[in-house]
Amino acid sequence: MPQPEAPEAARPRPAVVVTVLSSVGLVAALCMTLVVPLVPQLPQLLGTSTATASWVITATLLAGAVATPIAGRLGDMVGKRRVLLGTLGLLVVGSVLCAVSTDLVPVLVGRALQGVAVSAVPLGISLMRDTLPPARLGSGIALMSATLGIGGGLGLPLAAVIVEVADWHALFWVAGALGLAGLLLVAIVIPESATRSGGRFDTGGAVGLSIGLIGLLLAVSKGGEWGWTSAATLTSAGVAVVALLAWGLYELRVRDPLVDLRLNARRAVLLPNLISIPVGVAMFTGMVVFPQLLSAPLASGHGLGLSLLVAGLTLAPNGLVMMLMSPVTARVSAAWGPRASLRIGLVVIAVAYGAGTFLLSAAWQVSLVIAVIGAGVALAYGSLPALIMRAVPTTRTAAANGLNTLMRSIGTSTASAVAAVVLSASTIPVEGTLVPSLGALRTTLLIAAGCALLALVVSLAVPNLPEPTEHVERVGPEEPDQHDEPVEAAEPGPASRPLVRGRVLDDHGVPATGARVTLVGHDGRQLAVTPVDPDGAFAADPGADRPVLVIAGLTGAQPTAVHVAPGQDTLDRPLVLARIPDPLAEIPEVARPAGCPSPS
Incomplete structure (x- = not known):
C-alpha cells in the first residue's frame, strides 16, 4: 500500500540520491572481487588446501545469487530502503568478521554475508525509479547499473594497492568502513519508496530457487576443479535441473510468487534477461584473460611480466570509463531509446574483443582495449534496467531488477568457467610453471566477442515499449x-x-x-x-x-x-x-x- 510522499522541501536533491545509491552499489560490487589478489596466498593465510581456499570466492558468488531475487521481492513488499539498509548491515558484519579472523570458517561466513550486499544494485535502481524526476532517471539508472562492472574494474587495482602496503586484513577493514559509511548515508539521505506490493513472502519459492541456484552455480564454477564429468559436478547439475523445474511449477500456482514467471515470460522482460547472460560473459572475460597476459613471464614470448599492482593499474581504465559513460548512456537512450543504447554497446564490445586479439603486445594496448570494452558494457548494462522497468508494474521493479542482476551473475560465473577450460587446455611451461598460450588467450577473447554478437542478434527481437508515463x-x-x-x-x-x-x-x-x-x-x-x-x-x-x-x-x-x-x-x-x-x-x-x- 502506498505511503504519503515526503514534502517537496524534504526530498533530497536528485544528484545526492544518485551519488549515495551509486556509491553503495559500487561498494557492494567491489566486495565481490576484493580478495582476487589474495587467491595465490589464501591457502597459506588460512592454513588450508588450494581447493578449499577457493570457497572464499565461491561463497560470495553463491550468497549473492541467492540473496538478490529474495531481497528484491522483500523490497517490493516491505520497502526497498529498509531492505537495502539490512543488506548493508550484513556487509559490515561480514567485513568485520573477515577482518578479525584467520580461520577458514569465519572468513567463509563473512564472505557470504558480503555477497548478500550485491542486491543493493537492483534495490538502488528501483529506489531511483521511485525517487528521481524523469529528467534524472536515465543517467541515474545507467550509473547504478554499471556499478556491477565498475566495482569489478576498480576492485582489483584497489585491492592490489592495499595488499602492497598493509596486512591482508586491511582489505576487509576498508570494505567494512565503506559499507558503514554507505549505510549511514542511505539512512540519512534516501527516503523510503511509497510504492509497495504487499502480499505474503513466498518461503517455498525462496527455498526452491536457492537450491536450484546453488546447484547450478556449483556445477558451473567448480566443474573445472572437480572435473566436468565427475560425480560431484553431474550431481550438482542434476539437482539444479530438478529443483528449478519443481520451483517453476510451484511458482505458477502460488498466489504471491517470489518470481512472477508469467510476468517474466513476456518478451519485453524475458529477452533483456536472457541478453544479460552473454553480456555478463563478455564483461568478465577481459577481467579473467588480461591479468594472465599481463602477469605472464616475459620468457613465455607473449607475457608482459608485470607485477600485480602494475597489472591492476593497467586494467583500471575499465571501471573509470564505465563510470564516465553513464551520462552518455542516458543521452543515447533519451535520444534513440534504450534498445539503441543496448545494440550500440554490444557492437562496441564485439569490436573491442575482436581488435583485442591483435593488441596484446604492450600494456597500453591492453589498457585501450579494456577501456573500450568498459564503454560498451556501460552502454549495454545501463540500458537493460530501463528496458525491463518499461515492461513491469511499479510494485515489481525491485524483484525484476533482482532477477536481471542474477542473470548477469550467471554470465560472469560462466565466463570464469569457460575461460578456465580454454586457458587450461593449451599451456606452455615457463620457469617451472604452466602459463596459457597466446592462442588460448586469443580464443577466449573471440568467445567473448561471439557472446556479444549473440546478444546483439537477440536484441533485435526486444519490443520497443514507451516510457511508463506514455501509457x-x-x-x-x-x-x-x-x-x-x-x-x-x-x-x-x-x-x-x-x-x-x-x-x-x-x-x-x-x-x-x-x-x-x-x-x-x-x-x-x-x-x-x-x-x-x-x-x-x-x-x-x-x-x-x-x-x-x-x-x-x-x-x-x-x-x-x-x-x-x-x-x-x-x-x-x-x-x-x-x-x-x-x-x-x-x-x-x-x-x-x-x-x-x-x-x-
Missing part, C-alpha cells in the same frame, strides 16, 4: 473555449505538467485489475480516463485544468471517489472498490426460485 490516456479538450466539442483521446501532455497518481485496490487489499480511473474538473467535465496497471497503480494527465475529484470504477464493484486538494499530485491513500455482493447468495438453496442458478 496515460487523456480525454477532453486542451483549451477551455472548446468545452462543447466531443471528448476524444489525446496524446499525453508535456512532461512538465504533473500527473495525478495513486492506486486502486479491492476490499481485500488486492490490486483492482481492470478498473478505470476518471479525473473530474471543477465544472463536472471529464479531464482524463485511464486504466490502472496490473499492480493497481495509475498516472493520469488532467491537461491544463486541475481535477477536484478522482473516481474509480470496476464492473461488479461500487465506484468510489476522493477529493483532490489544490496542488496535490499523489493520493495519500488508495481508492478501495467494494465488490457488490450477489443478492442470490443470501437466498437459502431451498427458497431460490426455479431456474435461478446457484452462486457457485
Whole structure:
C-alpha cells in the first residue's frame, strides 16, 4: 500500500540520491572481487588446501545469487530502503568478521554475508525509479547499473594497492568502513519508496530457487576443479535441473510468487534477461584473460611480466570509463531509446574483443582495449534496467531488477568457467610453471566477442515499449473555449505538467485489475480516463485544468471517489472498490426460485 510522499522541501536533491545509491552499489560490487589478489596466498593465510581456499570466492558468488531475487521481492513488499539498509548491515558484519579472523570458517561466513550486499544494485535502481524526476532517471539508472562492472574494474587495482602496503586484513577493514559509511548515508539521505506490493513472502519459492541456484552455480564454477564429468559436478547439475523445474511449477500456482514467471515470460522482460547472460560473459572475460597476459613471464614470448599492482593499474581504465559513460548512456537512450543504447554497446564490445586479439603486445594496448570494452558494457548494462522497468508494474521493479542482476551473475560465473577450460587446455611451461598460450588467450577473447554478437542478434527481437508515463490516456479538450466539442483521446501532455497518481485496490487489499480511473474538473467535465496497471497503480494527465475529484470504477464493484486538494499530485491513500455482493447468495438453496442458478 502506498505511503504519503515526503514534502517537496524534504526530498533530497536528485544528484545526492544518485551519488549515495551509486556509491553503495559500487561498494557492494567491489566486495565481490576484493580478495582476487589474495587467491595465490589464501591457502597459506588460512592454513588450508588450494581447493578449499577457493570457497572464499565461491561463497560470495553463491550468497549473492541467492540473496538478490529474495531481497528484491522483500523490497517490493516491505520497502526497498529498509531492505537495502539490512543488506548493508550484513556487509559490515561480514567485513568485520573477515577482518578479525584467520580461520577458514569465519572468513567463509563473512564472505557470504558480503555477497548478500550485491542486491543493493537492483534495490538502488528501483529506489531511483521511485525517487528521481524523469529528467534524472536515465543517467541515474545507467550509473547504478554499471556499478556491477565498475566495482569489478576498480576492485582489483584497489585491492592490489592495499595488499602492497598493509596486512591482508586491511582489505576487509576498508570494505567494512565503506559499507558503514554507505549505510549511514542511505539512512540519512534516501527516503523510503511509497510504492509497495504487499502480499505474503513466498518461503517455498525462496527455498526452491536457492537450491536450484546453488546447484547450478556449483556445477558451473567448480566443474573445472572437480572435473566436468565427475560425480560431484553431474550431481550438482542434476539437482539444479530438478529443483528449478519443481520451483517453476510451484511458482505458477502460488498466489504471491517470489518470481512472477508469467510476468517474466513476456518478451519485453524475458529477452533483456536472457541478453544479460552473454553480456555478463563478455564483461568478465577481459577481467579473467588480461591479468594472465599481463602477469605472464616475459620468457613465455607473449607475457608482459608485470607485477600485480602494475597489472591492476593497467586494467583500471575499465571501471573509470564505465563510470564516465553513464551520462552518455542516458543521452543515447533519451535520444534513440534504450534498445539503441543496448545494440550500440554490444557492437562496441564485439569490436573491442575482436581488435583485442591483435593488441596484446604492450600494456597500453591492453589498457585501450579494456577501456573500450568498459564503454560498451556501460552502454549495454545501463540500458537493460530501463528496458525491463518499461515492461513491469511499479510494485515489481525491485524483484525484476533482482532477477536481471542474477542473470548477469550467471554470465560472469560462466565466463570464469569457460575461460578456465580454454586457458587450461593449451599451456606452455615457463620457469617451472604452466602459463596459457597466446592462442588460448586469443580464443577466449573471440568467445567473448561471439557472446556479444549473440546478444546483439537477440536484441533485435526486444519490443520497443514507451516510457511508463506514455501509457496515460487523456480525454477532453486542451483549451477551455472548446468545452462543447466531443471528448476524444489525446496524446499525453508535456512532461512538465504533473500527473495525478495513486492506486486502486479491492476490499481485500488486492490490486483492482481492470478498473478505470476518471479525473473530474471543477465544472463536472471529464479531464482524463485511464486504466490502472496490473499492480493497481495509475498516472493520469488532467491537461491544463486541475481535477477536484478522482473516481474509480470496476464492473461488479461500487465506484468510489476522493477529493483532490489544490496542488496535490499523489493520493495519500488508495481508492478501495467494494465488490457488490450477489443478492442470490443470501437466498437459502431451498427458497431460490426455479431456474435461478446457484452462486457457485
